Amino acid sequence: MSEKKTKVKVNHLTKKFGDLLVLNDMSFDVEDGDLLCVVGPTGCGKTTFLNSLTKIYDITDGEILLNGEQVDPKKQNIAYIFQGDSTMPWLTVEENVRFGLDIKKIPEARKKEQVDKYLEIVGLSKYRKYYPKQLSASMLQRVSIARAFATEPELLLMDEPYGQLDIELRFKLEDELVKLWQMTGTTVLFITHNIEEAVYLGNKIMVLTNKPTTVKKTLINELPRPRDIAAPEFVKLRNEVTELIKWW
Numbered sequence: 556m557s558e559k560k561t562k563v564k565v566n567h568l569t570k571k572f573g574d575l576l577v578l579n580d581m582s583f584d585v586e587d588g589d590l591l592c593v594v595g596p597t598g599c600g601k602t603t604f605l606n607s608l609t610k611i612y613d614i615t616d617g618e619i620l621l622n623g624e625q626v627d628p629k630k631q632n633i634a635y636i637f638q639g640d641s642t643m644p645w646l647t648v649e650e651n652v653r654f655g656l657d658i659k660k661i662p663e664a665r666k667k668e669q670v671d672k673y674l675e676i677v678g679l680s681k682y683r684k685y686y687p688k689q690l691s692a693s694m695l696q697r698v699s700i701a702r703a704f705a706t707e708p709e710l711l712l713m714d715e716p717y718g719q720l721d722i723e724l725r726f727k728l729e730d731e732l733v734k735l736w737q738m739t740g741t742t743v744l745f746i747t748h749n750i751e752e753a754v755y756l757g758n759k760i761m762v763l764t765n766k767p768t769t770v771k772k773t774l775i776n777e778l779p780r781p782r783d784i785a786a787p788e789f790v791k792l793r794n795e796v797t798e799l800i801k802w803w
C-alpha cells in the first residue's frame with residue numbers, strides 16, 4: 556500500500572481571546588485525500604479553528620502547515636464553503652463558478668472546460684445563465700460547491716454547509732460531495748454538528764472536547780459506500796461518536 560502524504564499538519568495549535576483559552580494545544584494530521592469530518596460540543600471552537608486555518612484569526616501559539624509550509628490562503632489555494640448563500644448575486648451561475656478561476660492565471664479554454672465540467676456534475680448546466688435570486692437554497696449550495704471544486708483547491712474547508720437545509724436536500728448534497736471528493740481526491744475538512752452527517756461522509760471523524768478544546772479522538776470510518784444510515788454498523792459508529800461527544 557502506498558504511503559499517504561500529510562496534507563495538513565497542526566502542531567500545538569493554541570488560540571486565546573484575551574484570557575479565554577479556546578483551542579488548547581491541538582495537534583493532528585490530515586492526510587492527502589482525506590474527507591475529515593470534525594464534530595464537537597456546541598461552542599467548542601470549530602469555527603475558531605477554521606478561522607485560524609484561513610488566517611482570519613492570528614493564532615496564539617503553535618503552527619499550521621499545508622504541504623509542509625506555513626498555511627497562507629494568499630499563496631495556497633484553499634477553498635471555503637460555509638452555511639448559507641455565498642454566491643455573488645450580481646453574477647450568473649456560470650460567472651459565479653468562473654469567479655475563482657478568473658483570479659488565477661489559467662488559459663481561457665481551460666477555464667471554460669472547468670466551468671462546463673463542474674456545472675454538469677452538479678446538474679446546473681441548464682441554469683448557467685440564471686442569477687442566484689432565481690435559484691433554490693440547494694441550487695445555491697451547488698453553485699458554491701462547483702465554484703470550489705473548479706479551482707482544484709489544495710484544501711477545501713466546509714463549515715456546516717448543509718445545516719440549514721431540509722433533510723432530503725441535505726442527503727442529495729452529501730451524496731454529491733462524496734461523488735466530487737471521490738472523483739477529484741480533494742482533501743476536505745468538513746465541520747458539522749450533525750453526527751449522522753459526519754458518519755455518512757467522513758473517511759475519518761475527529762471528535763473535539765469541550766472548551767478549552769483539544770482533539771479527543773480520531774476514528775477511521777471504513778463503512779462501505781453508499782452508506783446506509785440504518786445499517787447496524789452505521790448506527791454502532793454513530794453511537795460511538797455520540798458517546799465521545801457527551802460532556803454531561
Ligand SMILES: Nc1ncnc2c1ncn2[C@@H]1O[C@H](COP(=O)(O)OP(=O)(O)OP(=O)(O)O)[C@@H](O)[C@H]1O
Nearest residue numbers: 572575577595596597598599600601602603604766
Ligand atoms: N472574536 C472572538 N472574540 C472573543 N471570543 C470569541 C471570538 N470568537 C469566538 N469566541 C469564543 O470562542 C468560543 C468558541 O467559539 P466558536 O464560534 O469557534 O465555536 P463553535 O464550535 O464554532 O460554535 P458552534 O458550535 O456554536 O458553531 C466561544 O466561547 C466564543 O465565545
